[in-house]
Amino acid sequence: MISRTxxxxxxxxTRLEEVIGEFVTLKKSGANFKGLSPFSQEKxxxxxxxxxxxxxxxxxxxxxxxxIAFLMEHEHFTYPEAIRFLAKKYNIEIEETVLSSEDKxxxxxxxxxxxxxxxxxxxxxxSLTETEEGKSIxxxxxxxxxxxxxxxxxxxxxxxxxxxxAFAKQAQKDGYQLKFLESTGLVIVNEASxxxxxxxxxxxPIRSMSGRALGFGGRTLSAKAKTAKYLxxxxxxxxxxxxxxxxxxxxxxxxxxxDICYLVEGYTDVIQMHQSGITNVVSSSGTAxxxxxxxxxxxxxxxxxxLFDGDAAGLRASLRGIDLILEQGMNVRVCSFPEGEDPDSFxxxxxxxxxISFLEKAPKDFIQFKASLLSEEAKNDPIKKANTVxxxxxxxxxxxxxxxxxxxxxxxxxxxxxxxxxxxxxxxQLNQKNKQIGSKKIISKxxxxxxxxxxxxxxxxxxxxxxxxxIIFILLTYGNLELDFEDSIMQTDDKGKLIEExxxxxxxxxxxxxxxxxxxxxxxxNDNFRNLFYQLVESHQKNGGNINLxxxxxxxxxxxxxxxxxxxxxxxxxxxxEWEKRNIFVKNKGTEVVQLVSETILSLRRFLIDxxxxxxxxxxxxxxxxxxxxxxxxxxxxxxxxxSKRLNRVL
Numbered sequence: 001m002i003s004r005t006x007x008x009x010x011x012x013x014t015r016l017e018e019v020i021g022e023f024v025t026l027k028k029s030g031a032n033f034k035g036l037s038p039f040s041q042e043k044x045x046x047x048x049x050x051x052x053x054x055x056x057x058x059x060x061x062x063x064x065x066x067x068i069a070f071l072m073e074h075e076h077f078t079y080p081e082a083i084r085f086l087a088k089k090y091n092i093e094i095e096e097t098v099l100s101s102e103d104k105x106x107x108x109x110x111x112x113x114x115x116x117x118x119x120x121x122x123x124x125x126x127s128l129t130e131t132e133e134g135k136s137i138x139x140x141x142x143x144x145x146x147x148x149x150x151x152x153x154x155x156x157x158x159x160x161x162x163x164x165x166a167f168a169k170q171a172q173k174d175g176y177q178l179k180f181l182e183s184t185g186l187v188i189v190n191e192a193s194x195x196x197x198x199x200x201x202x203x204x205p206i207r208s209m210s211g212r213a214l215g216f217g218g219r220t221l222s223a224k225a226k227t228a229k230y231l232x233x234x235x236x237x238x239x240x241x242x243x244x245x246x247x248x249x250x251x252x253x254x255x256x257x258x259d260i261c262y263l264v265e266g267y268t269d270v271i272q273m274h275q276s277g278i279t280n281v282v283s284s285s286g287t288a289x290x291x292x293x294x295x296x297x298x299x300x301x302x303x304x305x306x307l308f309d310g311d312a313a314g315l316r317a318s319l320r321g322i323d324l325i326l327e328q329g330m331n332v333r334v335c336s337f338p339e340g341e342d343p344d345s346f347x348x349x350x351x352x353x354x355x356i357s358f359l360e361k362a363p364k365d366f367i368q369f370k371a372s373l374l375s376e377e378a379k380n381d382p383i384k385k386a387n388t389v390x391x392x393x394x395x396x397x398x399x400x401x402x403x404x405x406x407x408x409x410x411x412x413x414x415x416x417x418x419x420x421x422x423x424x425x426x427x428x429q430l431n432q433k434n435k436q437i438g439s440k441k442i443i444s445k446x447x448x449x450x451x452x453x454x455x456x457x458x459x460x461x462x463x464x465x466x467x468x469x470x471i472i473f474i475l476l477t478y479g480n481l482e483l484d485f486e487d488s489i490m491q492t493d494d495k496g497k498l499i500e501e502x503x504x505x506x507x508x509x510x511x512x513x514x515x516x517x518x519x520x521x522x523x524x525x526n527d528n529f530r531n532l533f534y535q536l537v538e539s540h541q542k543n544g545g546n547i548n549l550x551x552x553x554x555x556x557x558x559x560x561x562x563x564x565x566x567x568x569x570x571x572x573x574x575x576x577x578e579w580e581k582r583n584i585f586v587k588n589k590g591t592e593v594v595q596l597v598s599e600t601i602l603s604l605r606r607f608l609i610d611x612x613x614x615x616x617x618x619x620x621x622x623x624x625x626x627x628x629x630x631x632x633x634x635x636x637x638x639x640x641x642x643x644s645k646r647l648n649r650v651l
Contacts, residue, residue, distance in 0.1 A: 002083055003095040004531065010083055013090045016054045016067045023074055038074055039063060039257065076252050076299060081210045109183070113238050116171070116180045117205075117213035123167060124158025124203040124216075134159040138202050141221055145268060146348055151275045154250060158203035160196060160218060168194040185215065185234040198231065204267040206233070206285065207249040209296070215239035217246070217267055217285065232285065242290040245297070246270055246283040254280035255300040262359070263289070263297075263321075264307045269343040277352035278359070281307075281343075289321035294328050305363050306334045307343050322366050326398040333363040367392060367408055371415045389416055393426050467604045468529040471513060472563065474600065475536040478593045479510040485594060509597055510540040516601050522608065528563055602643050609640045 017026065017033055026033040026049060033049040036042055039061040046059040057064035063073055071082040087094050128134040128142075138159030142152060151157075160167060168187045172178060178194065181187040188195045201218030208214050215233030233239050247270040255261045262281040264270060273281045284293055297304060304325055325332040337346050347355060364372070370392050389412070396408045409427060413420045487503050507515075514537050517523070524530040616633045 002080060004527070006087065006092065006095045007083060009092055010086045010090070011066075013092060014054075014067050014086050015051070016056065016070075017049050017051050019067050019086070019089070020049055020056060020070055037061060038253075041257075074253065076209055076256070078210075085210075110237050112177075112180045113184050113236065114212055116176055116184050116186065117215070117238070119171065119174070119176060120167065120184070120186055120216070121156050121158065121205045121213045123170065124160055124198075124205075125156055126158075127161055128152075128157065128159040128202075131159075131161065133161055137221060141202055145272070146275070147271060148275060151271060154274070155247075155271055156205045156213075157271075158205070160198040160201050160203055162200040164195050164199055165193070166199070167196045184236055184238070197233075201231065204246070206239070206244055206246055208244070209248050209252060211249045212238075214244055219267075240292075241285065241287055243292040243296070244285070245293050246285045247274070248282050248296065250274065251280055251282050252300055255282075255297070259301045260303040260305060261297050261301050262305050262307050264343045266342075266344070269307075269347075272344045272347040273355075276347040276350075276355055278347070278355060284321075289324055291324055291328070294325055294330065298328055298330060302329070303331045304333075305359070306332065308334070308336060322370070323395050323398045326366070326395060327400070329400050332366050334366055334369040335359065335363040336369070365411065366395065367411050368415060370395065371412065385416075389418060389423070390426065392416070393423060393430060397427060397430050463607055464525060464604075467600060467607065468524045468526050469563070470596075470600045471524070471604075472529055472532050472536070474593075474597055475510055475513065475533065475540075478597075479508070479536060479540050481509050481593055482506065483509060483512075483594050483597075485512050485598065508540070509593065510537055512597060513601065520605065520608075522604070532563065599647060602647050606640060606643045606647070609636050609643070612636055613640070 020026065020035075021033075024035040024038050024047060026035045027045075028034075029048075031050070033051070034045045035047045035049070036045050037047045037058050037060040039058055042060050047056070048059070049056045055064065055066055056070055063069075065073075067086065068079065068082045071077045071085060072079065075082075075085075077085060084094065086092075128138045142157060147157070165187075168178075168181060171181055171186075178187070178189065181194075182189045186197055188197055198216060198218035200222060201220050204217040204219070205213050206215045206217060215236070215238075217233075218231045220227050220229060220231070232241065235241060246267055251261075251270075251274075258280045260280060262273065262278065264273065264281055264283050266283055267285070270281055270283045273279075282297070284290075294304075306321060306325075322332055322334070337343065341349075346358075350358070371388070392412050396405055396412070399405050399408065405427070409423045410420060412418075413423050484504055484506050487505055524533050613633055613636050616629050616636070619629050620633075
């Protein structure tokens with residue numbers, strides 16, 4: 001995990017206007033900067049950047065925040081990715097917090113593999129443009145495909161030399177270890193040799209959403225029958241084929257901005273579409289579409305248009321992915337090209353305006369597409385037609401939204417010329433059948449061994465963690481309430497016995513907690529809780545209790561965000577809404593909060609006293625002269641008794 005020190009340094013160093021200026025054309029407007037929104041199509045600038053406050057606001061979309069929020073919205077980075085991006089930009093060394101040896105080993109392995117894949121990307125690019133072999137073979141191929149210099153740079157296209165170990169030798173010469181060359185799949189290591197996997201192929205780097213090279217696709221230019229046309233990197237710690245989409249890094253901004261994603265099959269389909277001006281397009285890299293890939297698209301848009309070849313195999317392939325897309329609650333349409341055409345060839349033969357026009361008019365709703373495709377196969381055969389209808393109903397059943405289901409049922413009834421009642425009945429039967437199948441999977445006959453009594457291990461509660469968490473919860477939800485608190489003043493009588501005197505004070509909750517902890521000279525032990533504590537107290541002091549949770553979450557690391565979300569959601573879960581109208585009367589909130597605050601502080605004090613007593617008892621084992629220590633223990637036990645009395649607990 002990135003250390004708090006590094007995060008603070010990133011925030012202190014980063015200039016918001018500089019970072020945003022790389023993505024948006026900004027013009028000076030008084031003390032601020034103004035530009036066109038990168039999140040919507042607008043002609044009048046409404047995107048504002050404040051250098052003084054280091055915040056931005058997009059009035060067209062309602063989005064806003066700090067520099068991290070911008071990178072997460074615009075570049076779709078995770079919080080750590082945004083921090084790393086800024087650290088690299090401003091040459092800030094990233095300090096990691098202490099990880100377990102196993103986690104550190106995995107992180108080191110992945111980082112080493114990423115270094116190798118980035119090196120390989122550069123090697124293949126240089127091989128394409130700087131060597132005679134690359135120019136005569138690789139460049140010639142890309143020129144034949146019609147790829148421009150700009151396109152080759154955009155997708156970092158490259159070439160792997162024909163020599164069997166050219167890359168392996170050069171990489172090791174440049175200091176990269178053989179084990180990482182092997183683990184990334186770039187080099188195949190045998191007992192007698194080291195062979196480059198992609199030798200003699202043009203190279204297509206496969207990047208993550210943040211732009212890191214995960215693996216590679218290589219196309220052979222050989223005419224040998226036994227040679228696979230396309231070859232991908234094998235599965236590794238950083239490359240899982242089912243979780244990546246080719247072109248996602250280059251297309252993510254356009255997908256989010258246009259709110260639609262075109263899904264194609266191959267690398268060249270993506271590249272050719274980009275070159276033709278259609279930049280919101282990705283590929284499943286020739287593999288069957290997976291749930292992880294669909295969810296990746298869903299982060300950017302809920303609208304997918306599947307573009308497949310005009311042949312029967314391509315059309316059939318499109319059907320297999322439709323149900324998965326529907327299950328994720330997304331909107332899907334299908335576009336089939338004229339027979340003999342694919343996205344690559346179609347894009348080459350037509351200009352941008354014609355392609356855009358085609359993509360606007362040609363896509364069909366999945367019901368229309370599936371009905372037209374399957375009906376053609378069924379023709380006048382009633383049994384095949386019935387099976388076609390059932391296939392369509394099966395797809396509709398995958399949609400989680402019942403309103404959408406009903407609309408699609410009505411469309412299907414119209415297209416297939418079948419009554420809505422029959423289709424609704426078929427859908428109900430299918431849903432019932434699926435429920436029964438699900439129940440059978442869950443409910444099984446218990447084995448006798450399950451009836452044996454087993455001991456349930458008791459869970460150890462981290463008391464200090466829970467108490468500190470409670471303090472943060474109180475500050476988040478009740479910090480600005482002004483209430484009457486009964487304070488205790490501890491004094492010693494003539495006999496040395498502790499006595500308690502009470503006094504009532506009217507203070508805000510956050511002040512009460514802050515002053516009590518200061519008086520006891522206590523700091524929260526958990527780093528995340530301690531950082532949050534001081535931020536919340538400062539926010540109450542400066543803003544009169546108006547805490548901007550969104551801003552607070554943008555300014556903290558993921559662990560702190562999780563804590564805030566958890567506590568806020570817990571509070572919302574127990575909110576009372578107009579219960580009086582139902583003759584349900586609850587206690588006054590103020591009274592409950594006073595009790596909650598008092599009990600939390602007293603419980604914390606009692607816990608710390610217990611810890612102190614244990615510490616002193618350990619000292620008595622090591623020290624022969626125990627009189628002073630025993631007297632301290634006695635004093636702490638008396639104090640503990642007073643606190644316990646206040647808590648109405650029995651020792």
